Amino acid sequence: MKYRSMFVAQSGGPTSVINSTLAGIITAARQQLQVDRIYGLIHGLEGALRKESIDLTNLNQEELVKLRHTPAAILGGSRFPLTDEDISKVVKFFKEKECHYFLFIGGNGTMDTCLRLQNACREINVDIEIIGVPKTVDNDLEVTDHAPGYGSAARYVTLSVRDQALDLQAMQRFEQVRIVETMGRLVGWLAAASFLAMGATTTINPLFIPEVPVDEDEFITHIDRVYREQGYVLAVIGEGLHNKKGEPLGNKPFAGMADNGCHTVRTGAAEYLAQLVNTKLGLRARAQILGMNQRSFAACVSPIDEEEAFQVGQAAVRLAIQGSGGQMVTLVRKGDSSDISSTPLEKVAGIEKKVPLHYYDPVNKRVTPEFVTWLTPLVGEISPVLWREEIQKTIIPAYAACGGVTNSGR
Template identity: 40%
Template sequence: MTPTPRGNLIIGQSGGATAVINASLVGVVEAALEDKRVDGIYGMLHGIEGLLKEDIIDLRQQPASLWPQLRHTPSAALGSCRYKLQDNDLEHVIEIFRRYNIRYMLYIGGNDSADTAHRLSKAAHQSNYDLSIISVPKTIDNDLPHTDHCPGYGSAARFLALATMDSTMNTISIPWHYPVKVIETMGRDAGWLTVASALGKRDEIDPPHIILTPEHPFSADRFLTQVEEIYRRIGYVIIVAAETIRDEKGQALGTVGQVGTDAFQHPLLSGAAQNLVELVKQHLKLRARFDKPGDLQRMASTCISVTDQQEAYLVGQMGTLAALSGESDKMVTLVRHDQPSYHCTTDLIDLTEIANVQRLLPAEYLDESKTMVTQSFYEYALPLIGEPLPQYKRLETTRLTKR
């Protein structure tokens, strides 16, 4: 491991934006500003797609007052993309790096972004170009392997827990109006976001009552039996389902609303919640409706976890330091410590272990029914969402004797 030559550093953001992705950007920039080995500090607008167009800005020209404010700003300040590098793009990118004397690249993103960084690292090596590339993790899906969790997840988890609690309050106030509600979450193949909806659940009647994750096949008969039993016992049912749940044949329930695929050939699904609502209406004859938080779960500034934001900054900062130390073709990881209290340090993992690999929800985080979380999940996730969630109160319903 030999430190790379003095040169310029470039940063990009990729994939779905989060509430704390800019904290990672600020971490990268502030670490670079403090190091004399870095000359220019550049930003690629809209990720690797912008770099190919040489759509680049000089981040040293930004006012110093911007960075503390940007740290608390959701979404991707540099702009994002979902562009899959083509083989004939690689030579072009290396040629751009040569012209701009870029010796360090930090790319903030998830699985697909790690693939982009890995391919560029290989291309630089094959071209005998001295370049350090570090991937900075980000994804609300929380599905990157070899890291305890992913920046962005804690804030999205907090949002979904609160959204589930808040949305349920309307159902409780008039349960006979729409006694069954389905809340649809994001999450490609892993149920991390879906199970986060249970983080505010303290007893059996608290929402959600049924959780449906992509890891376990959906059975319509089993689902309807559960819904009917809970409805008869409680009077209403709150269901949280991933948009990518699949039936026992592997068919996504959301296929009815599929609107194509992204650049990495991941299906763009929509319709799982609507499908579940129709099942309930047709077979149980109960009124049902659904909520779809959509992009709000990615970047609701009102639900930013302080812990998540601090860790997002940390991985950006440590990514820059790793690149300046000569590390390359690696991703920063979060290493969890629970003593004397919860905190994280960082490490590095080879991008070959990260690119296009997903970490699914561990079996021990779901109970035997596969539709509710266990205590192990609470112990894992609660430290990530920051401040404790509120506890909503209910009136005692002792009624007066009729006169």
Template identity: 35%
Template sequence: MSKGNLLIVHGGAPTAVINASLYGAVTEAKKHPEVDKVLGAIGGSGGVLREDFCELQSVPEQTLRLLLQTPASAIGTSRDPLNPEDYANMAAICKKRDIRWVLFNGGNGSMDACGKLYKACVAAGADVRVVGIPKTVDNDIAVTDHAPGFGSAARYIAAVTSEISQDVRSLPIHVCVIEAMGRNAGWVTAASALARSGNGDGPDLIYLPERPFDEEEFLEKVGDLHRKKGGVVIVASEGLCNPDGSSIVPPIFQVGRSVYYGDISAHLANLVIQKLGIKARSEKPGICNRSSIAFQSEVDRDEAAAAGAEAARAALAGENGVMVGFRRAPGPEYRAETFLIPVEQVMLHERKMPDEYISAGGRDVTPEFLDWCRPLIGGPLREFVTFKPTV
């Protein structure tokens, strides 16, 4: 059996479990005698083009296992813009460096790159198998039930919302607006609903990007809740838009295709202060929402490792141009199984919250969403106690 090298590439924003997928892929690859070297691209696709690789097959197991509890990407990632020539160059580099298997770990954009590299290798006659590993906190990759990275981000936003709700309830004098990740898809924002204990705590309102924002309605609801409860907790997606599709906050600047906007949470808090005369404050977890190991979901971590391992197995078995996905096994207990999805079905396809997961009023989620989401965050959140009457 002829030997070759296996390359792992990270793309896009890191997560709390992308390194778990790296661990799974490296561990599985080391079991196969046909793999000579397991390489990591330093700094994503740009690292491939620079031929900047690190060797991972000789890393001691004790060190390798630290990947399971290390946030972000141990090999680095990127959002490098790529053109057709870059993919052709990558295919040539794979032939030159005897890379026969490539695992691309990332979200929608990275799966687009995965599919284009697969096609470039075929066009170049390179004997290279290219397989995608899903990764995104936004949970917006098509076809798969969910993606590694989301469960931990969901646990984080639910836990933080729960803690803030206790603070606001104990001193009910202001409105607190929490900004959640997910510019076009509201999965993380929606997960904040898991913070509710049924004891009158928040979130009181949830604003998803799948529904247009109505400023007048927002101020009316906030005012009513403040009169009733004193303290109000709101969770809003970073991507809220007006009915015409424009962001409710103006862009700050643009670099290429990337547009950077002001903080949604600060904007909404300022509206409450200026138009209702109520004390308000904003909270934007930002990077903490995607990188927190303290709130890492064990389910998310284990599934991320399983996705990396399955991608390596699939590539080494000859699969090509596919991505590892998850689907739920039937039965009362949660269990997910992996399957392979043609990468063309996920390249830049964005999966938003379906209508059945959004409440009729559009400012909350349904019980069906909670049932779907709850297993992904791992064990239950901390329980809290209050001696104040429920409002």
């Protein structure tokens, strides 16, 4: 039997569990007689172009356990746009290193790169099995029910938004409106997760997702209605909101990200809408950006997300060894758990999965019960909190409560 090398890389933004996938790959690959060495490329395929890699073959068990529970991407993420010439150079690098298996962990852009690499290899008869390994907090990969990384990010958003709502409820006589902006680019999966732990008494707080264009007048009317009914408004928005003309809603490209061939990263929607509320309604409003903790916060890792991430890595190795190159590992929902399968890269490469409209109520600006049922198993158990509405039906005037005599006067 001829022994061959396996290369693995991480691409795009990190997640809280992407290193668990890497640990799964290393664990499974070391059990395969066909695999001699396991190498990790530094910063995605930039590692191949720069000839930068790490030998991962001999990590001990303690290191693998630590790796499995380490957030972010230990090999380094990458948003480097690859030309056709770069693809040829990567294939040449793999050929020189006698690589027979390449596993690439990433999102839909990464899957597109996997497809380009697989096609380039086949065109010149280079025998390399290329497997796409899913990860993305945005959850915008097609075919797979969900992507590793999303469950943990959704858990962070769920808890953060719930606690922001409690905070704003406490401070409503000082600050009336808070616009919370989540990651997700042009999809609203993360923003929608905010409703999971909001409690039945607070679900009039509105949600605005990029899949549904926003009319500014309608937005202001809805904020005003919720404020009059509740006394405060915690609105959650996806960062990629746009108006009915298809224009980004108050957004601007993140510095240096407009024209480099990568996914456009935008900021500013929450600030724009908060200022709109200040101007139109005269209410105190501020923007709250949840920030980078959404994708790399170890304290909010979902147990099922971490386990699935590890299993997905193991499955990717099995696909590669079986000679099933040109595939991406997928998760197929089976009740509260998932089975592992695969799909051709052509079905996922560069394709963006939107939030289905049956998961969103555009009139009441909230998710549907069907979405809550779908999401709940992915985030793990959420400890309940006590909302003021559960104990306060009416505010009792001080004098009326004690027959016109205050406690201090007794």
